[in-house]
Amino acid sequence: MMPADPLEAVTHPDPYPYYRGLAAHRPFGFDERLGMWVAAGPAEVAAVLAHPDCRVRPPAQPVPPALAGTAAGELFGRLIRMNDGAGHAPLKAILLQLMASIDTGTARARAAMLAAALDAVPGMAPATGAAVNRWVSTLPVVTVADLLGLPVRAGVDAMTVAARVAAYAAAQSPLATAEDVAAGADAARWLNQWLLAAAEVPCQADDAGLLPALRQAAQAQDIAPEAVAANAIGLMVQACEATAGLAGNMLLRIGRSGPAVDGLPELAARVARDDPPVQNTRRFLAADARLCGVPVRAGDAVLVLLAAASCAASGDDDARPWTFGAGRHACPGDALAQALAAATVEALLARGALPAALAQAFRYRPSHNARIPHFD
Numbered sequence: 174m175m176p177a178d179p180l181e182a183v184t185h186p187d188p189y190p191y192y193r194g195l196a197a198h199r200p201f202g203f204d205e206r207l208g209m210w211v212a213a214g215p216a217e218v219a220a221v222l223a224h225p226d227c228r229v230r231p232p233a234q235p236v237p238p239a240l241a242g243t244a245a246g247e248l249f250g251r252l253i254r255m256n257d258g259a260g261h262a263p264l265k266a267i268l269l270q271l272m273a274s275i276d277t278g279t280a281r282a283r284a285a286m287l288a289a290a291l292d293a294v295p296g297m298a299p300a301t302g303a304a305v306n307r308w309v310s311t312l313p314v315v316t317v318a319d320l321l322g323l324p325v326r327a328g329v330d331a332m333t334v335a336a337r338v339a340a341y342a343a344a345q346s347p348l349a350t351a352e353d354v355a356a357g358a359d360a361a362r363w364l365n366q367w368l369l370a371a372a373e374v375p376c377q378a379d380d381a382g383l384l385p386a387l388r389q390a391a392q393a394q395d396i397a398p399e400a401v402a403a404n405a406i407g408l409m410v411q412a413c414e415a416t417a418g419l420a421g422n423m424l425l426r427i428g429r430s431g432p433a434v435d436g437l438p439e440l441a442a443r444v445a446r447d448d449p450p451v452q453n454t455r456r457f458l459a460a461d462a463r464l465c466g467v468p469v470r471a472g473d474a475v476l477v478l479l480a481a482a483s484c485a486a487s488g489d490d491d492a493r494p495w496t497f498g499a500g501r502h503a504c505p506g507d508a509l510a511q512a513l514a515a516a517t518v519e520a521l522l523a524r525g526a527l528p529a530a531l532a533q534a535f536r537y538r539p540s541h542n543a544r545i546p547h548f549d
């Protein structure tokens with residue numbers, strides 16, 4: 174059965190025929206059921222992401238109401254990912270430069286080293302789905318933390334940090350319960366304090382990580398330390414769910430179609446294109462405008478179907494996968510994310526994880542935008 178709407182498509186067993194139909198027959202239109210515009214064609218998705226009046230948050234609601242007034246909301250309000258204001262441009266420029274300086278080979282080597290530390294943690298032998306879930310939601314996050322220069326090299330520290338980042342990420346979902354939001358606020362406070370404490374411990378110069386450079390560059394431009402801390406945490410959050418989804422979807426692909434013939438980095442790029450972890454994103458109109466030839470009103474919402482654009486686009490293997498977005502908020506972690514997902518799958522396969530068995534017993538985590546398998 175086809176999904177009933179694009180939100181249901183996210184966790185549908187095979188949403189791609191539905192997406193292809195939408196992209197071909199209704200590339201841009203109003204969905205009465207969802208009460209928002211839906212962009213599905215590649216040209217329309219690109220046009221929405223490039224439109225100056227299409228913002229990442231509703232202008233009157235910079236922080237989701239459930240998080241407002243909590244530590245999680247305070248952190249959210251400082252993220253470059255969630256802001257269009259000119260005030261965020263200097264920090265954004267510094268962060269983008271920093272992300273571009275990360276070498277994917279170094280990231281892979283760090284991930285392999287951290288994987289060895291995770292072996293020492295009880296319950297990590299990947300014989301069970303539960304252990305595989307822990308690996309995919311821990312290794313990418315702690316590798317980003319390690320690249321920043323944060324202390325995660327002991328397996329237990331790594332597990333604690335990854336659990337806090339996951340709790341904070343979960344609180345941002347529209348499906349979050351009151352308990353999830355409370356746990357997210359708690360995690361936001363904990364992560365802030367952990368970052369502060371780490372800043373006070375001097376590191377060896379050659380192994381200090383990227384955070385001291387980020388702090389220094391920000392200080393030179395009078396950027397508040399709180400904004401720097403929030404966005405450093407933001408990088409770990411970005412590495413959390415979507416990268417776990419990419420690694421999980423790679424395991425499913427191997428489980429169904431056999432080992433990756435041309436290597437795991439190539440498989441990561443292919444799965445990012447044809448079973449993408451982030452299936453959609455949203456934009457909100459800041460003014461009345463014309464979008465894809467149609468008049469739209471200030472306050473209208475647009476659901477941007479990255480996954481539909483991806484399966485409708487021609488099979489150009491060199492094109493940037495749509496799952497990483499485009500335009501002003503395009504993901505600066507695309508190469509890193511694919512390297513981390515490949516490194517995580519490599520670590521799991523080397524430890525005897527069985528993709529064919531995993532693909533027999535899983536469901537997708539409930540989500541309105543991310544396709545993340547949860548193995549039973």
Ligand code: HEM
Nearest residue numbers: 253254411412415416419451454496497498502504506510
């Ligand atoms: C498979 C994994 C990932 C996927 C699919 C993904 C996807 C995305 C998408 C779609 C956006 C833009 C959202 C929008 O325009 O509404 C985004 C933004 C962003 N991503 Fe990623 N991401 C991934 C991993 C990462 C990683 C590992 C990092 C960094 C460590 C990262 C850092 C960021 C940042 C900083 C932004 C905000 C950029 C801005 O607003 O200017 N992402 N990501």
